[in-house]
C-alpha cells in the first residue's frame with residue numbers, strides 16, 4: 001500500500017487514510033461536455049447552495065465566459081470555446097465567414113478530487129482532508145490561509161477566498177451527500193452533462209459513451225482524467241472532451257508534484273550536508 | 289498571445305502563487321543567513337573565536353525571528369499561525385519546515401539572549417550548539433518548499449535549487465561574519481568565497497537543466513534581478529578574496545554578498561511566478577511528444 005502513497009493507482013483513497021472498511025463508495029463526477037449547452041445552471045446552483053458571493057459583473061471578452069476561472073468563490077466554471085473551422089456545406093445559414101462555421105465547445109470545470117491530491121499533500125495544517133467518500137475537503141476552521149495549496153494544484157483549482165482569507169474549492173456538496181442527495185450542480189444540470197455517482201460506475205458509463213460517439217463519427221471524443229494510471233492516480237471528477245485538454249484550459253498531462261518529493265528531500269539533504277561541510281572546512285585553517 | 293493558438297484565451301492553467309513580496313523572498317533569504325550563521329557560530333565557539341561566535345549567534349537569532357515574522361505576516365489568517373504546528377506532515381514541506389524553523393528560532397533566540405545578558409551561559413551554549421546542528425536544514429528546506437508545487441519554474445529545477453540556496457546561505461553568513469568580527473574573519477572569508485562559488489556553479493547547472501522554462505530566469509524582471517545578483521556575487525567574491533588586507537574590500541564583500549543572496553531569492557521567486565502565469569510552460573512540456 002505504502003508504495004502508492006504519493007503517486008500511481010490507488011484503489012481506495014478513503015480506506016488508505018484509515019476509514020473503516022464499511023465506508024461509502026468513492027463518488028465523483030463524469031462531465032460529458034458533448035451535451036453541455038452552456039446554460040451555467042451548475043454555476044448558479046453551486047453559488048446558491050454554497051452561499052458563495054458574486055465575483056463582480058464584468059465583461060471579459062472571452063465569448064460567453066464572464067466567469068473566467070475557478071476561484072475561491074467560484075467552484076463551477078463553464079468554459080466557452082468558439083472555434084471557426086471549415087465545415088461540410090449543408091446549404092444552411094451559417095455564422096462566420098462563408099466557408100467557416102463556428103463550433104462551440106462548452107465544458108463545466110470543477111475540482112478534480114484527485115486520487116493523489118497535491119493540495120492535500122502540501123497543506124501544513126491538516127485543513128485539507130480526504131473524506132469518507134474519497135473526495136478532498138477544506139476544513140475552513142483549521143485553515144490558516146498559508147496559500148501553499150494554491151500553486152500546488154496542477155489544475156489551478158483551489159484559491160484563497162478574498163472575503164475570508166481561507167482556501168476554498170468544491171466540496172462535492174459534502175453535506176448534501178450526507179443527506180443522501182446529489183451535489184447541487186449535478187441536480188441542476190438540465191442535460192445530464194454533469195453526472196454524479198460511484199466512480200467505478202461513472203468510468204464504465206463514460207467508456208460506453210465514448211465508443212458510442214466514435215461510432216457516430218465523432219472521432220475527436222476522448223476521456224480526460226479517467227485513467228487510474230495517470231499523473232494524479234485518476235481524477236474523481238473526469239471529463240469527456242471534444243478537443244485537446246488545453247483548448248479548455250486544462251493541463252494535458254498533469255502530475256502530482258509530491259510524486260518527486262522523496263527525491264526533493266534527498267537533494268535538499270545533500271545540499272544541507274554540503275553547506276555544513278563547507279562551513280566546517282572553512283574553520284580548518286589556523287589563521288584567525 | 290504567447291499561449292499558442294490552443295490555450296484557453298491565454299489564461300494561466302495553474303494558479304500563480306498567492307505568496308506576497310517582500311514577505312516570502314525575505315523569509316527565504318533570512319532563513320538561509322540565519323541557518324548558516326548559526327553553524328558558523330557553533331564552529332567559531334569550538335575553535336575559540338569568541339567574537340565570530342557572538343556575531344553568528346546574533347545573526348542567527350535576528351534572521352530566524354525576522355523569518356518567522358515574514359512567514360506569519362504572509363498568512364491570510366495570521367492569528368492562526370500556530371496551526372502550523374498542529375500536525376507533522378512529511379508530505380508537506382511547509383509542515384516539515386515549520387518544525388525546523390520553530391525549534392531553531394527558539395534555540396537561536398535563547399542563545400542570543402544569554403549572549404547579550406550574560407545570564408545562564410551554560411544554557412546559552414547548549415542552545416547555540418543545538419541550533420547550530422539543526423541549522424544546515426534551515427538553508428535548504430525552503431528550496432523544497434518552492435519546488436513541491438505545480439509551478440514549472442520551481443518544480444523543474446528541484447535538483448539544483450537546494451544547492452543554489454545552500455551556497456547563497458553560506459556566502460551571506462560568511463559575509464555577516466566578515467562585517468561583524470573583522471579580527472577573526474578568516475573562516476568567514478572562506479565561507480563567503482566557497483558559498484559564492486557553490487551558488488554560481490549550482491545556478492549555472494540549474495540554467496542548463498531547466499529546459500524550456502529556464503527562459504523565465506533570463507527574461508523580464510526575474511532575469512534582470514538574477515543578472516544583478518550574479519554581478520553582486522562576482523564582485524563580492526572578488527572583494528572577499530582581498531578582504532584579508534583591505535577594510536574597504538571587506539565591507540564591500542559583506543554588503544554585496546548579502547544583497548546578492550536576497551536578490552537571488554527574489555529573482556527565483558519572481559521567475560517562478562512568471563512561469564505560472566504563462567500557460568505555455570505548463571502545457572507544452574505536458575503535451576504528448
Ligand code: SF4
Nearest residue numbers: 111112113114119153
Ligand atoms: S484538482 Fe486541485 S484542488 Fe482539486 S483535489 Fe486535485 S489538487 Fe486538490
Ligand code: SF4
Nearest residue numbers: 123143146147149167
Ligand atoms: S491555505 Fe489552508 S488549506 Fe491551503 S495549504 Fe494552507 S492551511 Fe492548508
